[in-house]
Amino acid sequence: MLGLMQDQPLLITTIMNYAALYHREGEVVTKAVEGGLHRTTYGEVSRRSAKLAHALTKLGINQGDCVSTMAWNSYRHLELYLAVPCKGSLLNTINPRLFPDQILYILAHSEAKILFLDLTFVPLLEKLADKITGVEKFVIMTDRAHMPETTLDNILCYEELIAPEEDQYDWPDLDENTAAIICYTSGTTGEPKGALYSHRSTVLHCFSTCSKDSLGISNRDTILPIVPMFHVNAWGTPFAAIMTGCKLVLPGADMTGENFFNLLKNEECTISLGVPTIWLALLQYANSLDGNDFTDLAIESFVIGGSAAAPSLIEDLEKTFDATVLHAWGMTETSPLGSVNRPMAKHASLSEAEKMALKIKQGRPPFGIEMKIVDDDGIEMARDGVAFGRLMVRGPWVIKAYFKQPELNILDDDGYFDTGDVSTLDTDGYMTIVDRSKDVIKSGGEWISSIDLENVALGQPQVAEAAVIGIAHPKWQERPLLIILPIPGTSPTKADILAYLDGKIAKWWTPDDVLFIDEMPHTATGKIQKRDLREIYKDYKFTD
Numbered sequence: 273m274l275g276l277m278q279d280q281p282l283l284i285t286t287i288m289n290y291a292a293l294y295h296r297e298g299e300v301v302t303k304a305v306e307g308g309l310h311r312t313t314y315g316e317v318s319r320r321s322a323k324l325a326h327a328l329t330k331l332g333i334n335q336g337d338c339v340s341t342m343a344w345n346s347y348r349h350l351e352l353y354l355a356v357p358c359k360g361s362l363l364n365t366i367n368p369r370l371f372p373d374q375i376l377y378i379l380a381h382s383e384a385k386i387l388f389l390d391l392t393f394v395p396l397l398e399k400l401a402d403k404i405t406g407v408e409k410f411v412i413m414t415d416r417a418h419m420p421e422t423t424l425d426n427i428l429c430y431e432e433l434i435a436p437e438e439d440q441y442d443w444p445d446l447d448e449n450t451a452a453i454i455c456y457t458s459g460t461t462g463e464p465k466g467a468l469y470s471h472r473s474t475v476l477h478c479f480s481t482c483s484k485d486s487l488g489i490s491n492r493d494t495i496l497p498i499v500p501m502f503h504v505n506a507w508g509t510p511f512a513a514i515m516t517g518c519k520l521v522l523p524g525a526d527m528t529g530e531n532f533f534n535l536l537k538n539e540e541c542t543i544s545l546g547v548p549t550i551w552l553a554l555l556q557y558a559n560s561l562d563g564n565d566f567t568d569l570a571i572e573s574f575v576i577g578g579s580a581a582a583p584s585l586i587e588d589l590e591k592t593f594d595a596t597v598l599h600a601w602g603m604t605e606t607s608p609l610g611s612v613n614r615p616m617a618k619h620a621s622l623s624e625a626e627k628m629a630l631k632i633k634q635g636r637p638p639f640g641i642e643m644k645i646v647d648d649d650g651i652e653m654a655r656d657g658v659a660f661g662r663l664m665v666r667g668p669w670v671i672k673a674y675f676k677q678p679e680l681n682i683l684d685d686d687g688y689f690d691t692g693d694v695s696t697l698d699t700d701g702y703m704t705i706v707d708r709s710k711d712v713i714k715s716g717g718e719w720i721s722s723i724d725l726e727n728v729a730l731g732q733p734q735v736a737e738a739a740v741i742g743i744a745h746p747k748w749q750e751r752p753l754l755i756i757l758p759i760p761g762t763s764p765t766k767a768d769i770l771a772y773l774d775g776k777i778a779k780w781w782t783p784d785d786v787l788f789i790d791e792m793p794h795t796a797t798g799k800i801q802k803r804d805l806r807e808i809y810k811d812y813k814f815t816d
């Protein structure tokens with residue numbers, strides 16, 4: 273027997289229409305690429321999205337057609353987030369930090385017909401232009417006064433494009449499983465792979481992120497997503513903001529600690545999200561401001577994800593701003609939020625040290641996400657916080673196949689996706705990433721977690737960034753090499769670092785050498801690029 277409740281499809285359109293009705297005055301603030309702060313409202317954003325949808329129709333964008341963006345976090349990008357999927361087309365957000373060949377691959381693979389780009393990326397596109405085949409128009413996301421001189425052909429100006437259009441649009445009644453957004457992984461090996469989110473998966477992910485045990489975004493928040501809208505939908509925050517009507521603050525192209533700090537302070541942000549390197553920039557800027565106390569700022573939560581949050585970073589952020597750090601885990605293939613670290617009721621009386629031990633875990637899966645860990649034969653392992661194995665996940669916002677790669681079977685027999693991460697699960701369901709399976713150091717049949725070692729090294733006061741890679745060893749198979757970027761103006765020695773590690777890690781984890789570098793390589797998503805480090809040190813040999 274079937275239930276008799278209404279079968280309303282879960283559509284991004286319903287989020288937009290809800291905001292247009294109930295959050296008309298909700299504020300959207302952007303540090304504009306052209307300079308200055310731009311202020312608008314969800315009411316205006318939804319009207320301009322309707323204008324954009326009309327313009328796209330006139331440009332020949334039909335249902336199923338792909339529109340790509342190469343853009344910072346801004347109100348115009350937000351309009352694209354709504355107009356494109358709500359008219360039944362496919363939005364593809366491209367990470368401009370990828371290698372040019374990867375960008376070209378994505379444009380071709382997604383069959384993008386139009387590319388919307390911020391002023392900042394015009395020079396990049398000019399260099400690629402003669403290798404781009406399918407893109408018919410480039411829309412520069414600015415007004416006439418700021419249109420650049422460019423060698424690009426077929427360019428349009430965003431504001432001119434939408435200006436003459438009607439601000440109401442007859443949005444189609446889509447099937448909730450209609451494809452909405454495609455994000456490509458930054459793929460450390462091979463070509464980037466596409467995760468194709470549907471309206472349904474996006475809405476369910478959005479509901480989940482707003483729940484109190486997850487990011488807990490509500491109408492009373494002011495949210496500053498520093499994680500870019502070109503990387504996994506800025507962790508879904510644009511949709512969560514539109515759904516709740518909270519004030520949304522978008523940092524634009526200015527990725528400096530100074531901009532983050534000023535927005536945080538002047539716009540009274542309560543939640544901000546980003547990868548660890550972002551918070552280092554914020555802290556470095558805050559520390560450069562003499563004699564200031566930032567504990568009375570409105571900020572309540574910093575969400576750290578994308579890479580492991582080290583205890584020293586958590587402590588610094590919490591102390592400097594009197595805020596709470598929420599550690600979260602996810603990946604492009606999981607929309608991305610797969611776990612968030614919130615304490616449970618029973619943790620209220622934990623000591624500070626116990627709280628920190630809990631906080632550095634990557635968190636519990638929200639309702640909807642199921643997790644298990646398995647050994648190399650796919651056999652499920654104990655949830656005891658000790659056993660570690662391959663982390664497998666399933667749920668309504670987890671990928672089932674990559675875009676245009678149906679032949680690639682990426683699920684196990686029970687429908688779980690292999691994340692490529694190695695982790696533990698404890699009895700309460702808190703997941704801890706031990707390592708990415710390719711980063712773990714295999715020493716004498718045992719595993720050393722590069723993340724754990726890095727986290728400890730980061731506690732040394734002269735260490736800005738730390739990376740551990742495995743180096744081939746004749747006796748132990750692999751041994752850890754610790755590579756350090758010192759804090760500017762300091763020059764720690766190997767002996768300083770090893771003395772600091774002594775007693776904080778198991779003896780046999782002690783790195784066989786410590787090297788110092790001037791610049792740490794990062795991936796397009798701001799993580800330490802271990803592949804480059806492995807390449808640089810491929811001929812490195814330990815001396816004893």
Ligand code: ADP
Pocket residue numbers: 457458459504576577578579580581599600601602603604605634691692693705707708795797799
């Ligand atoms: P990219 O490799 O393009 O950055 P993703 O954003 O999809 O792609 O990266 C997902 C991976 O990032 C995860 O599989 C995991 O290895 C790592 N990751 C994400 N969050 C955390 C975290 N909190 N702690 C440790 N690793 C994390």
